[in-house]
Amino acid sequence: EPEVTQTPSHQVTQMGQEVILRCVPISNHLYFYWYRQILGQKVEFLVSFYNNEISEKSEIFDDQFSVERPDGSNFTLKIRSTKLEDSAMYFCASTKREGWGNEQFFGPGTRLTVL
Amino acid sequence: DAKTTQPNSMESNEEEPVHLPCNHSTISGTDYIHWYRQLPSQGPEYVIHGLTSNVNNRMASLAIAEDRKSSTLILHRATLRDAAVYYCILRDNNYGQNFVFGPGTRLSVLP
Numbered sequence: 001e002p003e004v005t006q007t008p009s010h011q012v013t014q015m016g017q018e019v020i021l022r023c024v025p026i027s028n029h030l031y032f033y034w035y036r037q038i039l040g041q042k043v044e045f046l047v048s049f050y051n052n053e054i055s056e057k058s059e060i061f062d063d064q065f066s067v068e069r070p071d072g073s074n075f076t077l078k079i080r081s082t083k084l085e086d087s088a089m090y091f092c093a094s095t096k097r098e099g100w101g102n103e104q105f106f107g108p109g110t111r112l113t114v115l
Numbered sequence: 116d117a118k119t120t121q122p123n124s125m126e127s128n129e130e131e132p133v134h135l136p137c138n139h140s141t142i143s144g145t146d147y148i149h150w151y152r153q154l155p156s157q158g159p160e161y162v163i164h165g166l167t168s169n170v171n172n173r174m175a176s177l178a179i180a181e182d183r184k185s186s187t188l189i190l191h192r193a194t195l196r197d198a199a200v201y202y203c204i205l206r207d208n209n210y211g212q213n214f215v216f217g218p219g220t221r222l223s224v225l226p
Contacts, residue, residue: 004158033213043159043202043216056213091158103149104214106158 002026004107006092012113013082021077021110023092032075033093033104034067036060043091049075082114118142119203124221127193135188135220137203142183146206149214150177150188152199159202159216162188198224 005024013019025032034046048055049067066078075094079086089111093104120138127133139148150162163170163177165186170177176189190197202219 035214035216042218043153043214045213045215048213093158103161103164104159106160109158 002105004092004094004105006090006107006110008110009108010111010113012115015084015114016081019079019082019112021079021090021092021112023075023077023107024073025075025092025094026096026105027073029094029096029105031055031095031097032067032069033095034077035091035093035106036088037091037109038085038088046077079112082112084114087112087114118205119217121201121203121217121220123218124223126223126225127190128225129195130192133190133193133197133222133224135190135201135203135222136185137187138185139203139205140184142205148177148179148183148186149204150175151202151204151214151216152197153202153219154196154199162201193222193224195224195226198222 004026007022011019032049035043036046037043044060045058047057047061047067052069064080068076089109091109092107095102095104118139118141147164147166149164151159152162153159163172163175165177165179167179169179178187178189200219200221202216204214
């Protein structure tokens with residue numbers, strides 16, 4: 001069964017450093033998402049991406065964040081200058097087509113630790 | 116924010132049915148009701164979704180009230196692997212197609 005994959009599983013970085021989190025969505029999916037979950041808290045939407053541009057973004061997704069689909073398979077989330085409060089699990093998700101009735105497939109997540 | 120209300124936690128015995136309730140009194144006519152779950156240390160996982168009619172799949176059943184102001188996720192025979200946080204999610208108009216997760220219901224399954 002096809003699945004969303006994410007690398008690395010755990011990333012440790014120093015405050016102020018740039019990090020890139022990588023995702024490979026399911027191959028025939030067209031819509032891509034990033035969510036984050038701070039330890040012990042709820043899952044929060046960050047951004048959605050379709051047709052090589054951002055469709056929606058939340059207040060969390062400020063100028064420090066960017067997303068890119070550099071080739072036909074990868075979908076990346078970049079944090080330019082990490083802060084301690086960026087420490088969280090980051091989940092990538094994808095869906096085949098638009099429409100609220102369609103399920104999103106989530107990856108296993110990347111745990112980001114900012115020291 | 117999510118427009119659903121769920122109990123914080125529930126407990127079930129293994130191999131017994133589990134009914135997880137969700138209230139969504141402000142649901143609009145075109146809102147789908149989605150259920151996801153999150154097993155420990157994993158990403159959210161799709162369980163089931165519906166609009167008006169009750170739905171069944173291999174994982175669960177979804178019973179939707181006639182006025183659509185509430186729904187119930189039914190696990191017919193709980194297993195230890197079903198211990199997870201279960202999220203009932205509606206569309207959030209602020210974010211278009213994107214999910215807004217609430218705190219969910221933490222289901223514990225006792226052997």
